[in-house]
Amino acid sequence: MKRIAILGSTGSIGTQTLDIVQHAPEKFQVEALSGGYNTKLLIEQANQFKPKLVSVATKELADEVLMNVSAGTKVVYGEEGLIEVAAATDADLVVTALVGSQGLRPTLAAIDAGKHIGLANKETLVSAGHIVTEAVRKKGIAVLPIDSEHSAIYQCLNGENRSQVSKITITASGGSFRERTRAELEGVTVEQALQHPNWSMGAKITIDSATMVNKGLEVIEAHWLFDLSYDQIDVLIHPESVIHSYVEFVDNSIIAQLGNPDMRVPIQYALTYPDRYTTPTKRLDLAAIGKLHFREMDYTRYPCLRMAYESGRQGGTTPTVFNAANEMAVARFLKGEITFLQIEQVIEAALQKHESYSNPELDLIHEQDQWARSFAESIQF
Numbered sequence: 001m002k003r004i005a006i007l008g009s010t011g012s013i014g015t016q017t018l019d020i021v022q023h024a025p026e027k028f029q030v031e032a033l034s035g036g037y038n039t040k041l042l043i044e045q046a047n048q049f050k051p052k053l054v055s056v057a058t059k060e061l062a063d064e065v066l067m068n069v070s071a072g073t074k075v076v077y078g079e080e081g082l083i084e085v086a087a088a089t090d091a092d093l094v095v096t097a098l099v100g101s102q103g104l105r106p107t108l109a110a111i112d113a114g115k116h117i118g119l120a121n122k123e124t125l126v127s128a129g130h131i132v133t134e135a136v137r138k139k140g141i142a143v144l145p146i147d148s149e150h151s152a153i154y155q156c157l158n159g160e161n162r163s164q165v166s167k168i169t170i171t172a173s174g175g176s177f178r179e180r181t182r183a184e185l186e187g188v189t190v191e192q193a194l195q196h197p198n199w200s201m202g203a204k205i206t207i208d209s210a211t212m213v214n215k216g217l218e219v220i221e222a223h224w225l226f227d228l229s230y231d232q233i234d235v236l237i238h239p240e241s242v243i244h245s246y247v248e249f250v251d252n253s254i255i256a257q258l259g260n261p262d263m264r265v266p267i268q269y270a271l272t273y274p275d276r277y278t279t280p281t282k283r284l285d286l287a288a289i290g291k292l293h294f295r296e297m298d299y300t301r302y303p304c305l306r307m308a309y310e311s312g313r314q315g316g317t318t319p320t321v322f323n324a325a326n327e328m329a330v331a332r333f334l335k336g337e338i339t340f341l342q343i344e345q346v347i348e349a350a351l352q353k354h355e356s357y358s359n360p361e362l363d364l365i366h367e368q369d370q371w372a373r374s375f376a377e378s379i380q381f
Contacts, residue, residue, distance in 0.1 A: 216308020
């Protein structure tokens with residue numbers, strides 16, 4: 001039986017992880033959960049899966065949860081609570097499904113405690129890839145990617161000689177506005193942006209998919225996960241989201257991973273690796289789909305992806321600023337403070353104002369993250 005802890009159990013990835021656990025209770029033991037502000041769902045999860053430890057955002061919420069879970073469940077809160085969930089239990093694997101850069105410190109704590117990582121929080125590698133990869137190397141633990149694209153690449157590389165990889169291609173659905181021109185993006189609403197055609201995801205990542213920021217974060221994450229240069233990482237629009245990504249080798253052969261767009265497949269692969277079990281998902285029927293389509297990436301149509309590549313190549317604190325400015329811009333868009341197209345303007349302004357520092361320590365990364373958020377929040381149109 002594998003013992004797991006979940007950072008972000010009430011979000012999209014967290015709830016789907018627990019769906020997998022529910023379908024195979026004999027294979028998994030839930031040791032700890034963190035649920036942020038969603039106490040109603042967290043209480044339900046705690047009473048169903050009986051973790052030893054749960055964490056919420058504040059002391060007030062912790063008091064509420066404590067009154068509604070069994071006496072054997074310890075309740076903690078804040079960043080220290082997240083770190084306790086990540087590092088202070090008997091979990092073998094920590095699923096890091098927090099949204100944004102808040103996942104960095106807990107993930108590093110889990111690595112330091114010798115836990116294997118099921119990585120769904122791409123911002124951890126975007127902001128501090130050099131620190132995380134060095135910590136992983138020293139501890140000798142496994143980082144199992146949960147993003148469908150990185151899981152696909154991970155699977156395609158199984159048994160292969162990494163030195164014989166020519167390049168990888170990350171596929172992109174194109175998001176909720178993939179059939180619109182830039183002119184047609186004027187005035188689009190939050191509700192329209194949240195209508196992803198293929199995937200069921202949280203609000204922030206759905207907006208990121210529409211701007212292509214999410215794909216940019218995935219490019220930077222892939223650079224660190226697979227030790228590839230940015231020239232070896234391509235992005236291709238694939239509207240059906242059936243080919244999740246593929247690897248091209250020096251002999252021009254390609255290995256791809258295919259499946260329906262259902263996050264439970266890559267989540268379960270991370271939970272059960274190196275084994276594969278049956279899942280509660282539908283099998284892929286290519287005959288029923290009939291055709292698959294592909295389009296070259298248009299970096300003029302999707303300037304956020306261009307900025308992500310530029311940030312990754314510059315390195316240092318620049319990817320941190322790219323990510324933090326985007327997080328603030330998306331939050332402002334969701335609150336109706338800025339328009340959809342102004343998200344990219346906020347990011348570009350932050351990158352132009354930022355002075356990059358190379359090889360930053362954790363404190364400097366945090367400082368630059370906070371600077372970018374403050375700057376992005378202050379921009380008025």
